[in-house]
Amino acid sequence: MPVRVLCLHGAQQTRNIFQNQLSRFQDDLTHIAELVFLEAPHVLPLITAQDDMPTRSWCSADGKEDYSAGDALVATTMQPAGPGTDLAFTVMLGFSQGALMIYRYLWLHATDAAVAAQLRGVIVAGVQDPRRMLPGNERSELFHTTSHSAASSAGETAVFGSMPFLHVIGKKDTIVAPEESAAFARVCSSASRVLFHEHAHSIPALKEVRLAVREVCQAASMSATKMAEVLEARAEELEMVSSMYGEDCILARGNETLVRMPLFTDAESILASSSASAVASLEAPAMHALERIKVCFRVPWSYPSTLPMVEMADGPTWHSVKYERWAAGVVARTSAYLSDELAVGTAMLLPAYLYAAGLAQEELDVLIDAFTEEAGGGGGAHGGHDSGAAVSKATGPWAAEDEHLREMYIAEADAKAAELLLAASKLSCDGGRPSANGGEDEDGEMCSMTAESETPAAAGSGGGSCTLIIGLIGKPSAGKSTFFNAVTNPTSESDAARVAAFPFTTIEPNIGAGLAPLYCPCATLRAAAGSAATPSAVLSSGLMDDLCDATYGHMCALGSCRFRRHPVKVKDVAGLVQGAYHGKGRGNQFLNDLCDADVLVHVVDGAAATEADGTACAPGQGSAMEDIAWVRSEVHSWIYDNLRAKWVSLVRQPRKLRVMFSGYGSIPTFVDRVLRRVGIANEVALTAILPTWGPRELHAFVALYIRLRFPMVVALNKADLPTAADLATALRHAYPHEVFVPMTARTEWLALQLSRRGYVDYTPGAASLGVRVEYGEVAPLGKNVRQELHDVVSFFRSTAASQEPLPSSSLLRTTGVQDVLAAAMAACEVVLVYPVRAFHPVTSLAHCLTFKLGSSAECVFDSLVHLKLLEGKLVRFEMIDLAPVQQQQLQELLASLPTISSNGSAVLMVARQQQRSATLPTSVRTLRKTEVINSSVVVARILSNKRQLA
Template identity: 75%
Template sequence: MPVRVLCLHGSRQTREIFQNQLSLFQDDLAHIAELVFLEAPHVLPFITAQDDILTRSWCSTDGKEDYSAGDALVASAMQPGGPDTDLAFTIMFGFSQGALMIYRYLWLHARDTAVSSQLRGVIVAGAQDPRRMLPCGGGRTLSQLPPDRAAGSFAGPPVFGALPFLHLIGRKDTIVAPEESAAFAQVCSSTSRVLFHEHAHSIPALKEVRTAVREVCLAASMSSVKVAEALEARAEELEMVRSMYEEECVLTRGDETLVRIPLFTDAESLLASSSSSVTVSLDASTVHALERIKVCFHVPWSYPSTLPMVEITGGPTWHSVKYERWAAGMVVRTSAYLADELGVGTAMLLPAYLYTAGLAQEEVDILLDVFTKEACSGDRAHGCRDGGADGEAAVSQLAGPWATEDELLRQTYITEAEAKAVEVLLAEAKRNRDCRRPATDGGDDGRDAESEVVELEAPTAAGGGGGTCTLTIGLIGKPSAGKSTFFNAVTNPADESDAARVASFPFTTIEPNVGTALAPLYCPCATLRAAELAPADDDVTGVTAAACSAASCNAALSSGLTGTLCDAAYGHVCALGSDRFRRHPVKVKDVAGLVQGAYQGKGKGNQFLNDLCDADVLVHVVDGAAATEADGTACTPGQGSTMEDIAWVRSEVHSWIYDNLRAKWTSLVRQPTKLRTMFSGYRSTPAFVDRVLRRVGIANDIALTAILRTWGPQELHAFVALYIRLRFPLIVALNKADLPAAAGVAEALRQAYPHEVFVPMTARIEWLALQLSRKGYIDYTSGVASLSGTFGHGDAANLDKSVRQELYDVTSFFRTTTPSQEVLSSPLLRTTTGVQDVLAAAMEACGVMLVYPVRTFHPVTSLAHCLTFKLGSSAGRVFDALVHLKLLEGKLVRFEVIDLAPVKRLLLQQLMASLPSIPSNEASTPVPAQPKQRTVELPTLVKTLRKTEVISSSVVLARILSNKFQPA
């Protein structure tokens, strides 16, 4: 059971401020200690008009320095049953004035046997010398000493006997002089420990400070008898190991002890008794090689309560897949043996070693095969002659399954890896949905599995980056597919000279085009507005307000917005057939066109991929009318390479990352844990890589070290495919969807690639409409389903021929044609160009968190700001970002959130499902999907987070209180 720690804040703080101050400490002590925060009794007045939260003090505010109310509050918390009863807390932790209250409690209850016998530790930070402020009573007379004695050195027994104390003192403290704190620490307790830090009047979350606090809690969690017994048993076992083997086999490093014992203590005798024919030709070097193999136990200080980690060391100097697989199996079996047997609480190091040595002797033929056949091979000899890293690299490049991977086999591996990655993510998404809530109506085609898995992932630590992130959409595809046209359509440059170059020949784009677009993003005003509309429209998801009980929530969520839309900073836009989206700035990168074999240097090589390392989502712009070949040259619509483009573009991205890893494989085999840091160039943290590794069965560094060395090309391909699916979600934009051939191509694509997300669009019509609108010929806003002309029939006749053609193409598409012109129909697109639909789908696929800061939940009066963060960001990161943006000031007091992810998920799933599907008869009229009406409750549960706590949602309304006035 965790020890309980009573935490007392300082003056002009609150319980919540102190709780956020110790947030990292709470994370460290999650399974060791329970921190409980007490609120001081006296409310302090504001110092300035900018203060926004009332703070508190343990001392009265009438100038009389009366601590009696605080003393009573601390005493009742520590001993709810009264004096001489059991303590409710084992440790006390106080900062500044809170530390003084601990001193006072100990002083007043010095004769209380429960306090002296049950209190196991005290932690004080920024503590003043209390000797002038200790009350009379408790049978002690320290407070009555003459001033010179009380303030100076204290001759006599320690004030608080042998009670364990940890004193945290800041060298730069200007409120309580560090000399004053240190002076009392010397006479406080015979077991006082003083830890200085280089900060001011605070409790910095430094590693050494957190470790010291953790040690106090760990010591308190064990009785002195149990600690002594465990240490004695541990010492006896290690001494027995030393006596049976060499003294050097036990090495102590800090709190951990390393036990290393050879698996073959007498390899020569073992081989002499072997019946294997291989042993006849063994030389001394092979015998010595066997004797170098050791089993290592990393024994923690808490052994035998905690399992030691197992490692096999001393293998061959060259890379041997057979040996690594054998060693990995030994680690797994020995660890399982320890897990099965250690539960009885007995000493298990020697039994575990004997078990492992027995296994090794039974399988010695595997090792003989490694040290004879492989050692004598030409590859091995070549490596030894060359020596060094280069020789090993040559061996690694040629030996084992890596040598057999040709281009055909590579494509086979990639296809298998892609299928496996999709299978894993679909299964995980299904498990998440089943665990989240009962299944809702509607089909499950798995097309959003990747984004759903990323969204629902619960990161183990706040590692999402420092502050807000700017989303980046990367455009990929073969030459002449329409990437640059799409780029122009979404960035909409005011001057045509700033537009990306567009032409009907390959490699129009050489250097990447980078611009800013306003993309559709989910807006909570849609949720709040839908809750007020009853009944819900037939074609929208119904949202109802949930009943809010005192036990389940702190406040109801309601709308105080004026008008039909909120005050979003960049306004709103229509996408996916709904006006429920707000505009949000994103970066768009249009890179050089891709050709098959780019990873081998063909075309522009990997240049385009290196330009996309920072992309959050990829939009693969495809020639949806199949009017171009793989190299971008024009052909008859419907006869192009579109069907193959989907697969080979993914394959090129895959090979780009795969080859980057393969080039460093020799180094990775030597140090497998380096794999976690190999993806920083792709903007992936080690924590992200860990989440990918867990999906291929690698849960920690020990497993990574043991398993990665056994990998061949198939395993690496499987890992890369899963990584790409999670790191670079991909949306397929079916461009040229306004052409007649596009309907058949789209249906064939959906049949061939059922798990891809296809969104039809016509980038050319969108870009032309925006240009014509800017010139004043039409009135058009992106995302709308219609436009109006600002010219008459006579005016149009006077226009330049090219402009007339552009007007005809645009107005024909929107079914508002000029007289005598025939109306054309678009078989895929409903009534918009689909460009905003592509952007909306791309934004939904991004693995980011949306934070909407509000002043109140009931009612919500403004939704002006939307901030984007990496998934797994903490409350503290969001608060710091708001302070940086000058939307908040001061220190964090309270961080409250309402999770909107279920509402947003349901809305987006329905809107994505409403994209036109192509019926089997390929009729020209689009048939939108008609999902059943679904209703979701308006969320009302308010969750309060600590500063370091991860926000485990992809969309939240956040009410953030500081101790200063909130300017926005």
């Protein structure tokens, strides 16, 4: 049963502010402790007129320093049934004035036997010497019990006897002098532990602080008898280690003991039995240095109820990257062995030491290389090479893989990846939970394949705000640069991407900013307004107009005007040619330029008027049918070959696979999601399965990774030409899992240029335009301008003439550029946050912030403070999940395109599908500061103690 901890905030804080400050502590203490936050009784006046949330204090605000109301509140909370009765909490935690209240409570209840017997730990931070603040402080010896003798006794009489205390003190505290806090800590208790940190007046969420708090809570969960048994077991184990490895291996350091044991007790014999060729080159100094290496355990006073920390010591005196990597691996795996395999409360030091020694011997060849490189003049930092960097002589199925097999494997893997995502989408929509292998695990229970609730941050990774990046990919002369200009709409020719009818017009990547259509929650709000009478409604609309006040306005896309303009970055890279992964054309440079892209738009010559190398040909005779497969194959081969080059190293250490994708913008937990989809649920499974993989399995993994990391929309450019409609039909049948969106980038770009010159009135995404020049005014214009004006006006007249139902020969009602962008934005794996001042009613949706997957409430709050939309400290974060209903609406709009299949739209958006239901939201969720936003679209109400949302 978790230990209950009463938490008291400081002055000019609130319960919610303090709870958010300790959010990471709560994450660490899950299943160990329950933190309960108490609100101080006195409301303080607002510091400025702009402040919306008043803060509180434990003493009166009239300057009389009256703590009586605070004392009474703490006492009734600790002992609801009155003095002398059982305590509701076994640990107390206080910051600043809240810590002072703990001192006062202990002082006022010094003679209460229940407090002495049941209070098992106290944590205080940033607190002054309380003795002058204690009423009737003539008493000096309190709580003289023997049940808490975890730490060594103080040399003088302690104010609070042997009560276990943790004092957290900031070295840079300017509000309470650290010297004052430390001075009282020395006389506070004979079981006081002092922990200094490098910050100011705070309880920082540093690892060492969180670990110390965890130790207090774990020790508090044990009875006095159990504590005595634990301390006795600790002493016995340390004595055994001392007898085996000498007294010098144990060093007492205050509240912890440092245990240092040699990793190689008989290095000479171990080396003699080694098959490593470098053993013979080891000289005497290197041999001696090898024998000096020690594995160290930092043993806390509460061991074995808490885990020791593992370190390596006495390594080589020179800098060696190989040794540092080797040591880090031993430390990480030994730490994992301690936490996963050994039971807390048992003797752990010797088993962990033997495990570390075994690891060291398993990888002795790596260690020998590290020591011989110094003798060979390698210098450690730059000498030698990564033995796993190059592929050793291929054997088995790897040796059999030729170009023909590679093509077959890639096609097979991509089809399987698309089918897997489609199956996951259907199971999600049907309310099922797809398993890693599409069925049940060995125990007959469903194991999560998608595990969408486990976002990257759930495993401790970051998140943060981001700008969406759309990468343009395709063969030369397909229209990428024209599309780039149509999206970024440069104001001068010098800013525009160069466009010409020959290959490789673009050499260096063009990077520009544009506005792309993002489906707006206006529509959801209007639907919510229609159901506002229902008791379950959590949203209501207070918008003045049918459309909201989006900062950049709205536009039409996919046949709907419910899209808002959102800033994006667009990257147009050099054209791709077949065999780029072999170095043809610009090689893989184009792909390296797209590593940070959130989504790829593959611009295809939708009229089939160019060959694979970009040279012109008769419309309908080009390579469009083949372009879809080989472009995706080039992206696949780029990543596959990078992994294949490291395969020897990966087989030896499979866990390295999780960090191999950082160059593509993927954190380890994202790779974990991909692994779960191919049946690898944890590191044990990864270690067992990865060495059995051959080319087919690796191709399958890469194909799935690409589908998830680089979702792709295929833009069928030149869709206004006569050959486009038949080609689109053929493509749709040949590639049912691809998302095809027709467009004419040239028409959009010309319309924008003519609009800027004042010849036409045109808004991106519109189905029509107005001509501002009379017939007689056209003649004086240049020949090129007259032709451009004729082409644009003719196009929009032809689209306006088309009536419902859409003729089979026509693919476009607009230029389609905004449709392509809308599909691309729908595929991006990001979190969209719409901050609002209130849910009832929502009066403004001006701001839309984009965040990486795994972002927390704290990330959103920090961004709002950075944008000067909020001030102060986070008090409360509330959110409403709009993703299910918006995703359904988006899929319906995508499915209305004549070139896209239902399978294609489902595969495109599978990563964003989270729930079976697409009903309107009916609940508000409150998040702590460190909790992850497990949705792709939310409306958020964020409260601070200062100015609220502007």
